[in-house]
Each structure stands twice: as C-alpha cells, then as structure tokens.
Amino acid sequence: MNSFVHARKTDSDARLADARRFVSDVESSPSHAQRITGPDRTGTAWAVVDSVGRFVDIGLRPGWWDALGSDDVAAGLIEALESARMKAALVPLLRRRNGTPQKPDTIGTLTPLPDLPSPDAADFLDAARGRIAEAYRLIDEAGKRMRERQAPRVVAGPRGLFRLHVRGGRIERAEAGPRRPTPGDTERLVADARDALTELARGRDDTLGVWRS
Amino acid sequence: MAADGAFRAATELLQEAAGRLSDAWQQLAESVRDLIERSRLLLRADGVWPAVVPDLPAQVGEAITAVDGLLGRLGPGVERIIELLRAVAGRAAPVLSLMETAISRWLGPARAGNVAYFADLGHLGADLTGRFVGAAIEADETAAAGLLAYAGDLRRLADRVDLSVRRAADWATDLQRLSG
Numbered sequence: 515m516n517s518f519v520h521a522r523k524t525d526s527d528a529r530l531a532d533a534r535r536f537v538s539d540v541e542s543s544p545s546h547a548q549r550i551t552g553p554d555r556t557g558t559a560w561a562v563v564d565s566v567g568r569f570v571d572i573g574l575r576p577g578w579w580d581a582l583g584s585d586d587v588a589a590g591l592i593e594a595l596e597s598a599r600m601k602a603a604l605v606p607l608l609r610r611r612n613g614t615p616q617k618p619d620t621i622g623t624l625t626p627l628p629d630l631p632s633p634d635a636a637d638f639l640d641a642a643r644g645r646i647a648e649a650y651r652l653i654d655e656a657g658k659r660m661r662e663r664q665a666p667r668v669v670a671g672p673r674g675l676f677r678l679h680v681r682g683g684r685i686e687r688a689e690a691g692p693r694r695p696t697p698g699d700t701e702r703l704v705a706d707a708r709d710a711l712t713e714l715a716r717g718r719d720d721t722l723g724v725w726r727s
Numbered sequence: 728m729a730a731d732g733a734f735r736a737a738t739e740l741l742q743e744a745a746g747r748l749s750d751a752w753q754q755l756a757e758s759v760r761d762l763i764e765r766s767r768l769l770l771r772a773d774g775v776w777p778a779v780v781p782d783l784p785a786q787v788g789e790a791i792t793a794v795d796g797l798l799g800r801l802g803p804g805v806e807r808i809i810e811l812l813r814a815v816a817g818r819a820a821p822v823l824s825l826m827e828t829a830i831s832r833w834l835g836p837a838r839a840g841n842v843a844y845f846a847d848l849g850h851l852g853a854d855l856t857g858r859f860v861g862a863a864i865e866a867d868e869t870a871a872a873g874l875l876a877y878a879g880d881l882r883r884l885a886d887r888v889d890l891s892v893r894r895a896a897d898w899a900t901d902l903q904r905l906s907g
Contacts, residue, residue: 527775529775530775530778530779533775533776533778533779533780534779537779537780567870567873599870599873600776600870600871600872602870602873603869603870603871603872603873603875603876604776604780604783604872606875606876607780607783607786607872607875608780610875611780611782611786623886623887623890624887624890624891624894627847627850627851630843630846630847633839633840633842633843634839638839638843639733639842642733642737642842642843642846643733643736645846645847645850646733646736646737646740646846646849646850648850648853649740649744649849649850649853649854650740650743650853652850652853652854652856652857653743653744653747653853653856653857655857656853656856656859656860656861657747659860659861659864660750660751660754660860660863663754663860663863663864663867682864682867682868683864683867683868684867684868
C-alpha cells in the first residue's frame with residue numbers, strides 16, 4: 515500500500531516486539547482489546563483503533579524526526595494504523611486458536627416485505643408506486659456508493675501538513691504536505707493526520723453495517 | 728391509465744434492478760478476490776505476523792478456502808435472480824406495447840397482480856444490489872487478516888441470497904395461481 519518499505523524485517527522492527535506482546539496479552543486476557551495500539555516499524559509513530567479496526571487516534575513519539583523525517587512520516591503513520599488494524603483483525607483468530615468460545619455463527623435471514631394491499635383496493639396503486647420508489651432509492655444509494663468507491667480523492671488536513679490519497683474508504687497512500695513539516699511541527703502534523711483520518715472514518719461509518727442487517 | 732403507468736414503472740424497475748445487481752455482483756466478486764489475494768500476500772510479504780503466530784498461514788489458508796467457497800455458492804443464486812428479473816421484464820415488454828391501444832383495458836385485472844409482483848421482485852433486486860455494494864466496500868477496507876471475520880458476514884449474505892431465490896419463486900407461484 516505505501517512505499518515506506520526500506521527496512522528489512524528484523525528484530526529491530528518495532529512491530530515484531532509489539533506483536534509478540536500483543537499475542538501474549540490476548541491469550542492471557544480474553545477481555546482484552548477494546549482499544550488497540552499499533553506501531554510503525556520504527557516505533558516512533560503509533561495509531562489506535564477500536565476492536566473492529568475503526569480509527570480512534572494517531573500520534574508521534576519523540577525521535578520521529580530522526581527515524582522518519584519529513585519524507586517518511588506520513589507513510590509511518592499509516593503503517594502504524596495498518597499495524598493496529600492487523601492486530602484488531604487477528605483477535606478473533608487468536609481467541610479461536612486459544613479455545614476461547616466464539617459467538618456462534620448466525621444464519622442470514624430475510625425480513626418479509628409488508629404485503630401490498632389487494633389489487634382491488636383503492637390504495638393499491640399508491641402503495642405499489644411507493645415500493646417502486648423505495649427500490650429506486652436503494653439502487654441510487656448503491657450507485658452513489660459504488661461511484662465513490664471507484665473515484666480516487668484526496669483527504670487533506672486543514673493545516674496543509676498531511677494528506678491521504680484514497681479510493682472509497684481505502685487509503686492508497688499518504689504524504690506530508692503540501693507544506694513540508696519540520697521537527698517543530700509535531701503537534702500540528704499529528705492534528706492534521708487526526709483530522710484527515712477522522713474525516714475518512716466519518717464517510718466509512720455511514721456505509722458500514724448496512725449490508726449485514 | 729394510472730395502472731398502465733404503474734405497470735410501466737414496475738417493468739422499468741425490473742430492467743434497472745437486473746443491470747445494477749449484475750454490476751454490483753461483479754464488483755463484489757472482484758473485491759472479494761482482491762481481499763483473498765491480499766491475504767495471500769500477507770503471508771508472503773510481511774514476515775512480522777507469521778513469525779509471531781506460526782499457525783497464521785494455516786488459519787488464513789482455511790479462511791481463503793471458506794471465502795472462495797462462499798463466492799462459488801453465491802454465484803448461481805445471484806445469476807438465477809438476475810435471469811428472473813430479465814425474463815420477467817422481457818415478458819412484460821410486449822404487454823407494454825399493447826397498452827398503447829384499447830386492448831390494454833382488457834388486460835386490467837391481471838396487470839394489477841403483475842404490478843405487485845414486479846414491484847416486490849424489483850425491490851428484492853434493489854435490496855440485494857445495496858448489500859452487494861456494501862459487502863464490496865467492506866471487502867476493500869478489510870485488513871488481510873480480517874478475512875476470517877469477513878467470511879462470517881459473507882456467509883450470512885449467501886444465506887440471504889438463497890432465501891431470496893426461494894422467495895422470488897414463491898411469488899411467481901402465487902402470481903400463476905392468481906392468474907388462474
């Protein structure tokens with residue numbers, strides 16, 4: 515996803531030690547993981563997601579400038595977010611492996627449509643037209659979401675220090691700018707990243723869950 | 728004339744729903760295949776998690792098999808619904824041309840039953856279209872290791888499609904009974 519891939523994975527990769535701790539925590543505490551923090555490989559960028567991977571917060575630790583600099587800081591932040599999401603996604607798998615009882619699979623159901631009035635009834639045509647209009651509303655909404663999904667766009671923080679290139683709700687890459695951050699911009703840069711990711715999450719939350727109901 | 732207008736609108740809905748459902752299905756299949764591919768890459772490209780969770784490849788492999796099987800299960804049901812939407816709309820088209828003449832009045836009672844059937848069937852297609860687009864977006868945004876959780880949601884969607892096929896068949900039977 516990001517071009518931030520210079521360092522080979524070694525024991526100095528901060529994600530490795532973090533992953534080991536995380537697995538141990540999940541295995542020892544079934545109620546773990548309402549808020550999950552993930553690091554980038556340098557350990558100087560971090561992100562927090564909830565148990566289903568929704569963005570909660572993001573930040574930088576001291577030393578980020580030396581470890582990432584202005585060129586890699588945006589990718590480092592997104593790598594931290596990916597680490598956190600990966601951990602959230604792994605929780606069910608780790609619990610299953612550990613024998614923790616899982617919620618049983620439910621069977622998909624179909625809510626019956628209310629019957630239309632009898633074709634002889636005075637209100638039949640209005641009711642039928644209402645059903646047709648509702649169907650078109652569903653089709654139009656799906657079309658809008660599909661177009662949004664296909665269209666690339668940029669979600670930028672208001673301070674000009676961080677922007678996301680996204681397609682639908684998916685982050686394709688991140689970059690610092692258009693204003694190049696300096697070591698003194700830590701708080702503003704983090705605030706910009708937080709704003710951009712919150713904006714992206716807002717659009718995403720509107721679409722989630724509808725298809726599962 | 729009002730009934731004619733409703734019949735026309737319901738027929739157009741069937742045509743629209745067939746096209747949109749077909750597009751949404753293609754989109755969903757593409758997004759799920761992409762998620763499967765990302766899950767495979769996870770095991771190859773990033774050594775962090777397989778190094779810490781040694782059975783991760785087996786678990787993800789199991790989830791890939793499950794999701795692949797669900798795609799295979801969804802396909803025939805979706806195709807049946809799309810075929811039904813197109814077939815019913817196709818049969819209605821000649822009736823639409825008849826409506827331009829006085830003969831259409833003679834078809835009145837049967838047509839009202841058709842309007843109800845068409846509206847319900849079109850709504851079913853529209854509802855599935857929305858769900859498929861939602862499922863495609865979800866697949867796009869699911870982390871590679873989230874495939875296992877995604878499989879549960881996809882299974883429920885497959886159940887829904889199976890039930891939709893049965894329901895559409897029941898409606899067709901009811902309509903035939905009504906038409907005597």
